[in-house]
Amino acid sequence: xxxxxxxxxxxxxxARLQRFLEILPGASSWSVLLGLILLxxxxxxxxxxxxxxxxxxxxMRILYSTIFLVxxxxxLNIETNTDWMNRIHGIDNLTSYLKDNSSKKFGRHxxxxxxHKIHLRQLNELKTNLLLPPASKNIYHLxxxxxxxxxxxxxxPAIEAIRCQGFPLKQMVIVFALEERALPPIxxxxxxxxxxxxxxxxxxxxxxxxxIVPGEARVKGANATCAARQAAVFFQSHHIxxxxxxxxxxxxxxxxxxxxxxxxxxxxxxxxxRLRASFQPIPVYHNNIWQVPGFARVVETGSxxxxxxxxxxxxxxxxxxxxxxxxxxxVDVDYWPVDMISDDSAIFWKAYIHYDGQYQVIPMxxxxxxxxxxxxxxxxxxxxxxxxxxRWAWGVENFPIVMRAFLESKKIxxxxxxxxGFKLFEGHLSWAxxxxxxxxxxxxxxIFARREFASSVVYYNVPDIANTIFALGFIAICITxxxxxxxxxxxxxxxxxxxxxxxxxxxxxVPFILVLFSALPALHAQTxxxxxxxxxxxxxxxxxxK
Amino acid sequence: xxxxRKIIFYIFAIIYLVLCPLIVARMLGFVINPLTHRLxxxxxxxxxxxxxxxxxxxxxxxxxQKTPTALRDLAPGKHFIRIEHSGYIDWERNVPVIGKxxxxxxxxxxxxxxxxxxxxxxxxxxxxxxxxDDILVATNPVLKNMDVFHTTKGMTENFNEVNTYEQTPLFSxxxxxxxxxxxxxxxxxxxxxxxxEGIIKDKHKFLWINLKENPPxxxxxSDLFVEIPTQIAWDNSDNGNIFAFYANNIYRINIHEKxxxxxxxINLPESLNLNPTHHPxxxxxxxxxxxxxxxxxxxxxxxxxxxxNSPQVYDITKSRPSTNMYFEEKTGELFYLDxxxxxxxxxxxLPFHPILNIPIPDALRINVPSKENN
Numbered sequence: 001x002x003x004x005x006x007x008x009x010x011x012x013x014x015a016r017l018q019r020f021l022e023i024l025p026g027a028s029s030w031s032v033l034l035g036l037i038l039l040x041x042x043x044x045x046x047x048x049x050x051x052x053x054x055x056x057x058x059x060m061r062i063l064y065s066t067i068f069l070v071x072x073x074x075x076l077n078i079e080t081n082t083d084w085m086n087r088i089h090g091i092d093n094l095t096s097y098l099k100d101n102s103s104k105k106f107g108r109h110x111x112x113x114x115x116h117k118i119h120l121r122q123l124n125e126l127k128t129n130l131l132l133p134p135a136s137k138n139i140y141h142l143x144x145x146x147x148x149x150x151x152x153x154x155x156x157p158a159i160e161a162i163r164c165q166g167f168p169l170k171q172m173v174i175v176f177a178l179e180e181r182a183l184p185p186i187x188x189x190x191x192x193x194x195x196x197x198x199x200x201x202x203x204x205x206x207x208x209x210x211x212i213v214p215g216e217a218r219v220k221g222a223n224a225t226c227a228a229r230q231a232a233v234f235f236q237s238h239h240i241x242x243x244x245x246x247x248x249x250x251x252x253x254x255x256x257x258x259x260x261x262x263x264x265x266x267x268x269x270x271x272x273x274r275l276r277a278s279f280q281p282i283p284v285y286h287n288n289i290w291q292v293p294g295f296a297r298v299v300e301t302g303s304x305x306x307x308x309x310x311x312x313x314x315x316x317x318x319x320x321x322x323x324x325x326x327x328x329x330x331v332d333v334d335y336w337p338v339d340m341i342s343d344d345s346a347i348f349w350k351a352y353i354h355y356d357g358q359y360q361v362i363p364m365x366x367x368x369x370x371x372x373x374x375x376x377x378x379x380x381x382x383x384x385x386x387x388x389x390x391r392w393a394w395g396v397e398n399f400p401i402v403m404r405a406f407l408e409s410k411k412i413x414x415x416x417x418x419x420x421g422f423k424l425f426e427g428h429l430s431w432a433x434x435x436x437x438x439x440x441x442x443x444x445x446x447i448f449a450r451r452e453f454a455s456s457v458v459y460y461n462v463p464d465i466a467n468t469i470f471a472l473g474f475i476a477i478c479i480t481x482x483x484x485x486x487x488x489x490x491x492x493x494x495x496x497x498x499x500x501x502x503x504x505x506x507x508x509x510v511p512f513i514l515v516l517f518s519a520l521p522a523l524h525a526q527t528x529x530x531x532x533x534x535x536x537x538x539x540x541x542x543x544x545x546k
Numbered sequence: 547x548x549x550x551r552k553i554i555f556y557i558f559a560i561i562y563l564v565l566c567p568l569i570v571a572r573m574l575g576f577v578i579n580p581l582t583h584r585l586x587x588x589x590x591x592x593x594x595x596x597x598x599x600x601x602x603x604x605x606x607x608x609x610x611q612k613t614p615t616a617l618r619d620l621a622p623g624k625h626f627i628r629i630e631h632s633g634y635i636d637w638e639r640n641v642p643v644i645g646k647x648x649x650x651x652x653x654x655x656x657x658x659x660x661x662x663x664x665x666x667x668x669x670x671x672x673x674x675x676x677x678x679d680d681i682l683v684a685t686n687p688v689l690k691n692m693d694v695f696h697t698t699k700g701m702t703e704n705f706n707e708v709n710t711y712e713q714t715p716l717f718s719x720x721x722x723x724x725x726x727x728x729x730x731x732x733x734x735x736x737x738x739x740x741x742x743e744g745i746i747k748d749k750h751k752f753l754w755i756n757l758k759e760n761p762p763x764x765x766x767x768s769d770l771f772v773e774i775p776t777q778i779a780w781d782n783s784d785n786g787n788i789f790a791f792y793a794n795n796i797y798r799i800n801i802h803e804k805x806x807x808x809x810x811x812i813n814l815p816e817s818l819n820l821n822p823t824h825h826p827x828x829x830x831x832x833x834x835x836x837x838x839x840x841x842x843x844x845x846x847x848x849x850x851x852x853x854x855n856s857p858q859v860y861d862i863t864k865s866r867p868s869t870n871m872y873f874e875e876k877t878g879e880l881f882y883l884d885x886x887x888x889x890x891x892x893x894x895x896l897p898f899h900p901i902l903n904i905p906i907p908d909a910l911r912i913n914v915p916s917k918e919n920n
Contacts, residue, residue, distance in 0.1 A: 049570050056566050064558045068551065075547075312547050457575035457590045457648050460616045465573055 001412075003405050005350045006339055007397075008215075014404060019532070021400030025425065026530030029432040029523055036437065040444035044453040048445045048462050054437055055469045065309045066476040072308040072365075073483050076282065078111045078118075079365045084262035085166045087119060088136045091126070091269045098123050122270040133269035134244045140202065141172045141261055142231050142247040142327060146223045148179040150252035152189040154371070157255050157287070159197055167261040173234070174204040177227030180211040203234065213338075218536065221336035221343030224249050228327075228335050235327075243275060245327035249336075249344075253371040254322045255287055263366040264324050271362055278325040278348055278361045280317060282307055286369040286489040290499065293378050294506035296385050299517045300372045301484045311363035316423050319348040319361055322368055329359070341535055342395040349402050356411035369489075382516075390521035394528075394535045396428045432526050435519030439511045442466060481507050575646040577619050587645030591617045591627065595654045596833050597897035600631035616648070631656050653836045655850045655896075657860050662894040666711050669693060670888040673869045674881060675731060678738040681757050682872055682881060683716070684890055685731055689744060690724035692716040694757060695890070697874045697881060711892075716755070716762055722746070723753065723764065732778050739785060741778055750774065754788075754801055770799045770806050781815045789818065830873040830880075833896055839873060841865060844885050848895065862893055 004010065007018050039047035090097035101120060126132070133139075143162060145155065159174065174197060176190045190206050197204040207227040216222040228247065235245055246268050250256075260281065268274050285300035310317050319325070321344055330336075333354040336343045352359045373384040402424060406417040449459055481504045488503065490496070528535055571585065579586045593602055594614030602609040604617055605626055613629065622645045629637040634656040643649055669691060671684040680698040696712035717724045726746030733740045738758040744751050752771055756763040770790075777791035789809060790797045798809040829840040838849040844864040849857070865871060865882040872881040878896025883889070 048573065052570060052573055053566050056569060057562060060558050060562050064554060067554060071547070071550075313551055315548060455648050455650065457588070457618070457646055458573055460590055460592055460648055461573045461575070461618075464616075465569060 001353055001356050001405070001409050003353050003408065005337055005346070005353065005401060005405070007401065008339055017404055017407070018400050021403045022397075022532070023530045025396050025399055025428045025432075026523075026526035026528075028425075028429050029526050030530075032429065032433045033436055033441065033523075036441050037444060040441065041448045044445040044449060045456070045458060048453075048458050051437065051442050051445065052462060052465055055442065055466055058434065058438065059469045059472050062473055062476045066479050068309050068312040069305055069483065070479065072282075072312050073487075075311075075365045076308070076367070078115045079263070082115055082259070082263075084259050084266045087266050088262060088269060091123070091133065091266070092135050092137075094123065094127060094132065098127060126270050126272060129272035131272040131274075133274060136265060136269065137168075137171070138244050139171065139265055139268065140235070140240055140245045141167070141264070142175065142228075142235075142245055143172060144175050144177055144224055144227055144231070144247060144249045145252050145254075146177040146179075146220050146227070146249070147186065147190055147252055148182050148223075149186060151186060152193065154253050155189065155193055158250065158252060159193060161255040161258075162261070163197070163200055164258050165256070165261045166259060167265060169200055170202050172201045172261070173231065174201050175227050175231055176204075176206040177223045178206050178208050179223055180208050205230075205234070207231075215338065217339040217341075219339065219341050219343065221340055221346070222338040224343065225335040225338055228330060232327075232331055242328040242331055243326075246279075246324055247327045247330055248322070248324040250322040250368075251370055253287060255369045256281075257367050257369070260366055260368060263364055267362050267364050268326070273358070273360070275326045275328045276351070276355050276359045277329070278319045278323055278351070278359075279364055280307075280311065280319055280323045280361050281364045282311060282367045283321045284367045284369050284487065285372045287371045288374060289372055289489065292372045292374040293381055294502070295509055295513060295517070296372050296374060296381055297503060298506050298509055298513055299385055299389070301487070302513070302518075304487070305480060305483070311365070314361060314363055316420070317361040317363060318345050320344055322370065325351075329355075340397060341391060342397055345395045346398055346401075349398050349405075353402070353405040353409065353412075356409065357413065357416050385517055386521055389517050390525050391535065393428070393431060393522035393525035396522075396526055396529055397534075399424055399428065428522065428526065432519055432522040435514035436523075439515050477507055477510065587622065588619045589622055589643040589645050589647050589649065590620060591625065591641055591643060591649045591651065593617065593627070593629065593651045593654065595629055595631065595637075595656055597631065597634075597656060600629045600634075600656060603628040603630070613654075627651075629654060629656065634658055653834045655833050655837045655848070657848070657850070661862050663863055663891060665884070665887075665889055665891050666695075667693065667713060667890040669890075671883055671890060672728070672888075674872060674883060674890065675733045675740070675870060676735065676872045677733055677740060677757050678736050680874065680876070681738070683731070683733065683740060683757070685728060687728055689717050689726045689728060689742075689746075690715070690719060690721070692728070694762060695881075697872070697879070698876050714761060717764070718761065721764075723751070726751065734780065734782060737780070737782050739780070741780075741788065765801065767799065767801060767804075770801075770804065772797070772806070779818050781818050783817060784815070789814065828871065830871075832873060832875075832878075839880065839895060841867075841871060841882075843867065846871070846880070846882065846893070862895070863891070865891075 004014075007022075010018055036047055036050065039050065090101070098120075101116075101123070145158065147155065155176075162172065162174065163169065165172075176194060178187060178190050182190075194204050194206050207230045209223040209226040213222065213226075231247075232242070235242060246264060248264070264279055264281075267279050268277075271277050282304065284304045289297055289300070307320060310320075323344065325347070329351050330347070333347070333350045337346045337350060340346045348359070348361060373381070373388040375381045375384045403421060406412065406421055409417070445453065446459060446462060453459055484507070485500050485504060488500065525535065575588045575590070576585045577588055578584070591604075592614075593616075598613050600613045602611070602613060602615070602617065604620070609615065609617060620643045622643055624640045624642050627639055627641050635658075637654055637656060639651075641649055641651065667684070669684070669686070671686050671691075671693075673685050675683045675685065677683055680696050682695040682697050684693045684695065686692050692715070694714045694716055723744070723746050726744045728742065728744050729750075730743040731740060732743070738756060740755050740757065742753040742755060744753065749768075751766060751768045754765045754767045756765075773792065775790040775792055778788060779791070780788040786800055786802050788799050788801065790799055790806075796809040796811055796814070798807045799805075800807070829838060831837070832839045832848075836851045840847055840849065844867055846862045846865050848860050848862060850860075862880075863882075864885040866885050866888055869883045873879070873895070874881065878894060880893045880895050882891055882893070884891045
């Protein structure tokens, strides 16, 4: 479907619809919060019933999510030692490989058995669909690093991690998407890196994005689009079909695990509809995790866990942060939006709408590590984390555009529109309100209790029920702490176990974090969108100890 | 994984749809009667006691929870509640319960079988006055026998331990004022200052005393009074000025500058306390304003809150009539002068730092369903 995926240059009627849909999420969140506050004051019985119903739904959601967090974590563990390159070479000779493997027993350990079972299922699916992939030797990786203020200390570890890949480096192209307005030291650093790595990979080039381009906002998507267009020319000049290219658009601080590109190639190959798919790894924020304040550690571990949970539901998975996709799809949808901040999720929606719903996100149980937002001191770090979360929550800008597209589209099934539309709306609504209801508003009926309510059994039962529900929530927190500790990177510091115990206790900050670094920035973002005060792109501060 | 996720989702959705109405009904006071298998309305009784951790018996059966607690799932009607605590008289009442309503027995004061009382000074006094915070001034016709007590300093939770109450003589034995006699003491609640009028070596003296200092700082300001005033007043927020009222004029006396100024009555500070002398303090609302502590004649008595038309009164001890008493809310102690010896005594009326787990809103102060409702 041809669709104008932007809020700019709309005709009057779509522009009015766009504005209404921009107002809707913020207005809904404020209505929920203010409505509950007013109900707590004037109709506390109703408020208490709604709040208990919410608490119950929240605990069910938490327990439900915890189950999938554990399963997802197990999946991550299962695939830790998988030899992806061996599997890739196997797919090149699918028939004989499948024959060999069907009868072969893979190890005694349950992890190996399960991994092998999943692998066999994927091979059979591939064979049944007859949509065979190109030979692995013809598959190229385009890795894009948008750069504006990231220095060599941030970029070089990212490139080094790619150099350590098992996948042939001569099938990889590195592109530094450098902003023209970047300071000279940054430009020099990029130039140095290009010189250092140009002979390591198939190519390593820098594409400078002009500072002012008509129709573009100062967003990462514009920079990445400019670089991707140049890369398209490069591949055409080398007669490499776009169908054989996988593009990974990484934040500059992204350090991939050693098997990332092999794993990505494997998933690309076994996916029957690989040209209409994005591939989402699990981002973890381990690069500087021991150098940031405790609250920032908890916030980012929570973000990783959110994606681990989402990974178990590909039907509703939307791309987030650093991820990969078919280059052909990227070219087909005319690259990233050049006027949106949330380019990572917007590109999924753009592709989904372009292909009339025939686009999916494939979860990959492989990690890539990034930096936790941090600054020179505690307060600056808190501000930095807050701004980063606000930028993530600005993903709500997708809602009006996606809804407009759903209203126009006749090919996307109604059920899919309702399912995804509800998820998008409810996700942002719950993001902006849950923290406030759980931590503050839930107690208001008791605090504002007047005679009638205070002399009812409800007044005494609500805290009791809430305490029982929160005690159940503590089970989920305990599981989260255990998984968090086992996911943390090994450090070279002394008394590592002491740091780990400290990290376990940091999870007690969850009620404050829920409000300050989740609900508040989300409500802030929605309010700005509601009032038409559009967010400008703000580059997250990232610092690492030398 | 996708199918597993769907199956678990539907299981959780069904659990929620079943649990949610049940929990809401439970919250509203509905429970399933195990005999009839029908939903019945229930009420609850919330009991908090002072001191806490008392055992509750409801209709003869012991509750597994100690006070403060809420006794739930009670059938509407009257229930006999007995509260027991070691060393205290049993509290017993027939308490009405109404469906979906809470009957609140907030801060029930448990009466000790024997009131803890101890003497804290061998000196006899004329009266006691409370100044700021915990500073208590015990007066005597002879100035050298006047003392200052800090009623909370050095206190411990155990009343029977030796507590010093930090006693300091107002005038040291060597002080030039020590041999003088007291005529009048002007004090102001919450003020660190007192003004003492006395006869010292046959001269009428006015002493401005700062009790915040230890030992108290005494300043002779007699020269600033043109004659004996009919009234003296000062403002708590302004420690530099006092106002002396005469038959025809009002003077503002600036203590720091040692100067006097004619003051127009119309310009007097609004917050000026025109009657700084204490009337004898004889009654206090104690225990979160639930109960009345009062002196009637010589007897100090407590009247616990009466919600059930069965008024009770408990005698505590005898004290000197027409003298002040002082109830220290922080420690629950009552300071008074003994009737026979005029010595300073202290009685533990409430436990040290009463503990409540649920704040009781003002709306619930008197909150027992009326008979009509019942």
